[in-house]
Amino acid sequence: MAPDLQDYHEHVHQLISAALAAVDPAIAVKKILQKGQHRLRIGATTRDLAEGDIYLIAVGKAAIPMGMTAAEILGESLVEGVLITKDEGSESVPVLSYPTVINNLFVYPASHPVTDERGIHATARAIQLARRAKAGDVVICLISGGASSLFSHPLIPLSGWQQLTNQLLASGCTINELNTVRKQLDEVKGGGLLSLAAPATCISLILSDVVGNPLDVIGSGPTIPNPDDPATALSVMRRYNMKDKLAPELWIKVLAKLEGNESFELGDCPPPCNYIIGDVHLAAEAARKAATDLGFHSTLLTSHLEGEAREVGRVVAALAKDMQPGSCLILGGETTVTLKGDGLGGRNQELALSAALAIDGLENLVLASFATDGDDGPTDAAGAIVTGLTIAHAKSQGLDPVVYLDSNDSYSFFNLIGGLIITGQTGTNVNDLIFLLKYQ
Amino acid sequence: MAPDLQDYHEHVHQLISAALAAVDPAIAVKKILQKGQHRLRIGATTRDLAEGDIYLIAVGKAAIPMGMTAAEILGESLVEGVLITKDEGSESVPVLSYPTVINNLFVYPASHPVTDERGIHATARAIQLARRAKAGDVVICLISGGASSLFSHPLIPLSGWQQLTNQLLASGCTINELNTVRKQLDEVKGGGLLSLAAPATCISLILSDVVGNPLDVIGSGPTIPNPDDPATALSVMRRYNMKDKLAPELWIKVLAKLEGNESFELGDCPPPCNYIIGDVHLAAEAARKAATDLGFHSTLLTSHLEGEAREVGRVVAALAKDMQPGSCLILGGETTVTLKGDGLGGRNQELALSAALAIDGLENLVLASFATDGDDGPTDAAGAIVTGLTIAHAKSQGLDPVVYLDSNDSYSFFNLIGGLIITGQTGTNVNDLIFLLKYQ
Numbered sequence: 001m002a003p004d005l006q007d008y009h010e011h012v013h014q015l016i017s018a019a020l021a022a023v024d025p026a027i028a029v030k031k032i033l034q035k036g037q038h039r040l041r042i043g044a045t046t047r048d049l050a051e052g053d054i055y056l057i058a059v060g061k062a063a064i065p066m067g068m069t070a071a072e073i074l075g076e077s078l079v080e081g082v083l084i085t086k087d088e089g090s091e092s093v094p095v096l097s098y099p100t101v102i103n104n105l106f107v108y109p110a111s112h113p114v115t116d117e118r119g120i121h122a123t124a125r126a127i128q129l130a131r132r133a134k135a136g137d138v139v140i141c142l143i144s145g146g147a148s149s150l151f152s153h154p155l156i157p158l159s160g161w162q163q164l165t166n167q168l169l170a171s172g173c174t175i176n177e178l179n180t181v182r183k184q185l186d187e188v189k190g191g192g193l194l195s196l197a198a199p200a201t202c203i204s205l206i207l208s209d210v211v212g213n214p215l216d217v218i219g220s221g222p223t224i225p226n227p228d229d230p231a232t233a234l235s236v237m238r239r240y241n242m243k244d245k246l247a248p249e250l251w252i253k254v255l256a257k258l259e260g261n262e263s264f265e266l267g268d269c270p271p272p273c274n275y276i277i278g279d280v281h282l283a284a285e286a287a288r289k290a291a292t293d294l295g296f297h298s299t300l301l302t303s304h305l306e307g308e309a310r311e312v313g314r315v316v317a318a319l320a321k322d323m324q325p326g327s328c329l330i331l332g333g334e335t336t337v338t339l340k341g342d343g344l345g346g347r348n349q350e351l352a353l354s355a356a357l358a359i360d361g362l363e364n365l366v367l368a369s370f371a372t373d374g375d376d377g378p379t380d381a382a383g384a385i386v387t388g389l390t391i392a393h394a395k396s397q398g399l400d401p402v403v404y405l406d407s408n409d410s411y412s413f414f415n416l417i418g419g420l421i422i423t424g425q426t427g428t429n430v431n432d433l434i435f436l437l438k439y440q
Numbered sequence: 441m442a443p444d445l446q447d448y449h450e451h452v453h454q455l456i457s458a459a460l461a462a463v464d465p466a467i468a469v470k471k472i473l474q475k476g477q478h479r480l481r482i483g484a485t486t487r488d489l490a491e492g493d494i495y496l497i498a499v500g501k502a503a504i505p506m507g508m509t510a511a512e513i514l515g516e517s518l519v520e521g522v523l524i525t526k527d528e529g530s531e532s533v534p535v536l537s538y539p540t541v542i543n544n545l546f547v548y549p550a551s552h553p554v555t556d557e558r559g560i561h562a563t564a565r566a567i568q569l570a571r572r573a574k575a576g577d578v579v580i581c582l583i584s585g586g587a588s589s590l591f592s593h594p595l596i597p598l599s600g601w602q603q604l605t606n607q608l609l610a611s612g613c614t615i616n617e618l619n620t621v622r623k624q625l626d627e628v629k630g631g632g633l634l635s636l637a638a639p640a641t642c643i644s645l646i647l648s649d650v651v652g653n654p655l656d657v658i659g660s661g662p663t664i665p666n667p668d669d670p671a672t673a674l675s676v677m678r679r680y681n682m683k684d685k686l687a688p689e690l691w692i693k694v695l696a697k698l699e700g701n702e703s704f705e706l707g708d709c710p711p712p713c714n715y716i717i718g719d720v721h722l723a724a725e726a727a728r729k730a731a732t733d734l735g736f737h738s739t740l741l742t743s744h745l746e747g748e749a750r751e752v753g754r755v756v757a758a759l760a761k762d763m764q765p766g767s768c769l770i771l772g773g774e775t776t777v778t779l780k781g782d783g784l785g786g787r788n789q790e791l792a793l794s795a796a797l798a799i800d801g802l803e804n805l806v807l808a809s810f811a812t813d814g815d816d817g818p819t820d821a822a823g824a825i826v827t828g829l830t831i832a833h834a835k836s837q838g839l840d841p842v843v844y845l846d847s848n849d850s851y852s853f854f855n856l857i858g859g860l861i862i863t864g865q866t867g868t869n870v871n872d873l874i875f876l877l878k879y880q
Contacts, residue, residue: 212761235842239842239846300762301741301759301762302758302759302761302762303762304757304758304761304762305755305758306754306755306758306798307751307752307754307755307758308748308751311747311748311751311752311755312747312751312754312755314746314747314752315745315746315747315751315752315755315756316755317744318742318744318745318746318747318771318773319741319742321652321742321744322740322741322742322743322744331758333758358746402675402679406679
């Protein structure tokens with residue numbers, strides 16, 4: 001039976017559920033770590049873990065489910081673990097005390113997306129752990145989205161580090177560009193952890209939050225030798241005009257680090273072992289399958305979407321305009337927002353508002369855009385759903401959608417007229433998904 | 441046999457040829473005007489032309505092939521015609537004298553994209569023609585891309601009109617927004633010609649150069665009653681900050697027109713008859729078929745593409761990254777460029793350069809983006825072809841592609857390293873096409 005427009009909220013909900021289930025971090029760890037055998041299952045083959053001791057460093061928004069699952073599987077083989085996760089600080093999630101100790105696991109809450117004192121302290125604790133590991137030992141690193149800010153030991157003072165991160169985040173640069181800079185100025189990034197753990201081996205299981213899964217960019221690649229040189233970081237700083245955006249003394253300090261010979265060399269390290277255990281493609285493909293099960297003719301167009309959110313919204317709307325009735329398009333990736341106004345919103349909500357303007361008046365068309373971690377910008381929403389009627393509805397309420405878009409105020413817009421997707425913290429983090437549904 | 445990468449230039453050439461042939465303006469006119477019978481063939485039905493006299497007004501870049509073809513078909517039934525076309529002023533095309541008279545056709549060259557004295561004079565001549573038509577007569581209007589600037593009789597002095605057009609063109613506004621403003625300030629736009637020709641009937645045959653074929657926007661809708669009010673034009677002027685960009689006395693003058701009661705009312709007019717005889721969808725579908733004939737598994741994704749060229753380039757690259765070998769994607773539409781640098785380029789070349797950066801290193805991938813009129817920005821190129829090797833090639837020549845992109849200097853980039861698509865004036869104009877070819 002062909003899907004019916006009146007069920008579109010339910011359909012979007014089912015697609016979201018299917019996508020999130022496919023990238024559940026605990027399940028992803030369970031799939032690769034073999035219980036009681038100290039082995040990794042990689043495709044059809046397996047790889048033995050250590051003869052020696054096993055240490056665990058789990059960093060990122062999914063550090064708790066990934067770390068707890070790994071600890072349960074490893075049992076007594078695990079000597080000790082440090083978990084660094086995002087401090088949600090919301091009433092729905094119990095605020096973690098500092099640190100919480102569960103058996104031999106030390107759980108540290110810290111700030112994201114801008115590093116705070118707690119993150120640096122927790123990272124120092126993880127560095128100690130890595131240094132304890134001897135030849136023949138293994139450090140299992142569980143890396144998920146948010147690791148770049150949660151796992152950080154910068155070479156410049158914290159206040160400068162925060163200013164630099166804030167300015168780059170607001171500049172419209174890509175996550176790759178942001179991390180190119182951060183890797184040059186942080187002791188654990190760009191292979192830093194690999195070096196600290198040597199001569200022990202690092203094995204990283206990675207839930208990818210970066211489009212295209214570049215291993216050196218995800219979590220700023222703590223276990224991947226940095227392929228960039230300081231000059232590349234400098235060109236990013238210049239491209240986004242950081243000289244004018246940073247305090248003069250900070251600019252001078254950063255410049256000295258990047259222009260000088262201060263970039264640290266990795267010593268001899270065992271070869272890195274990095275495995276992607278979940279990404280947006282896996283989530284998008286699960287959503288595509290769910291849409292097919294609902295009766296849509298569904299296509300996964302890309303899992304590499306990127307660009308300025310409002311512009312991507314227009315292109316996605318263009319795709320929507322030529323869709324056949326009964327079809328579904330899925331796109332995965334992550335856009336960026338160059339802030340102009342001082343409104344409240346997120347990249348997915350802004351993309352949806354921009355697309356809504358472009359599909360105004362079209363019938364039987366639904367677009368949903370959301371962040372798989374449930375966090376779209378500094379809001380309590382994951383994203384938004386729009387249809388061809390959204391703009392007319394807003395105007396009938398006296399709202400001018402263009403004004404909201406121009407001031408980056410998409411959250412306020414959807415909060416007034418409806419359409420927010422609110423999932424709460426999903427526990428996973430593999431970029432964003434866009435669903436286009438064209439009904440009969 | 442599967443297509444081979446080494447023939448990609450030939451393949452792109454064949455797709456371009458097929459697309460252009462499908463929207464040849466002379467052929468499009470021949471298909472709808474029935475020779476010797478004074479009838480229009482519309483799908484399976486026909487419509488009689490006039491019992492009375494027939495006049496012809498052809499405006500736009502395809503005015504000559506459309507107008508000459510119509511005159512040949514109408515023969516002695518045609519009393520007189522005015523053709524206003526773009527003065528190419530290049531050595532390859534003979535510069536038209538002013539006006540050229542061919543039998544009962546008066547051919548005027550004029551300036552595009554910014555109206556000049558000649559355009560206003562020629563439009564005045566067309567207005568005289570329209571006024572001569574009586575009840576029972578028919579004015580056949582042949583409208584093609586560029587008509588908004590070539591066919592113009594502004595309500596403000598020419599220098600102000602030129603400044604307004606230049607500033608809006610550089611603002612990044614859409615063609616719809618540009619024409620929303622122009623329609624309020626010009627005697628022949630927004631149904632103006634319909635009113636001037638009344639009580640005679642206007643029949644418009646339109647080669648669409650606006651994405652989505654909005655009849656009131658193409659050529660600023662000379663034969664379509666204007667659905668916008670002056671307040672909408674005013675909001676466009678405010679959105680793109682025209683107050684700060686126009687000379688103060690011009691701003692005051694425009695404001696007075698838009699805020700006052702000076703918007704002219706259409707009198708009683710016969711109902712308008714407007715037919716789209718060619719558009720980007722027709723061209724894109726012909727290219728898709730040609731790609732299929734070459735052995736590609738080809739899909740027409742959209743004929744509604746719009747957005748900022750460099751951002752659209754990134755999204756198109758994202759689509760390219762997930763293509764299956766042996767497949768071809770076709771997209772049609774038209775992007776815009778918000779000028780930041782003072783380089784030389786066009787929207788298609790900028791899109792291609794931006795996409796090249798995003799597909800850097802990918803194998804067997806070809807992207808071509810070009811303007812169907814052969815005119816991409818103020819350059820002699822129609823667009824550009826890039827592959828996954830383009831960026832590495834540029835860097836090996838000592839070029840920094842990001843610098844060229846940041847300064848809107850895509851033409852200089854491709855002129856140095858190769859990849860320009862140069863068609864010359866194609867004689868037609870139905871927006872832009874993008875081809876993505878993924879080889880085995």
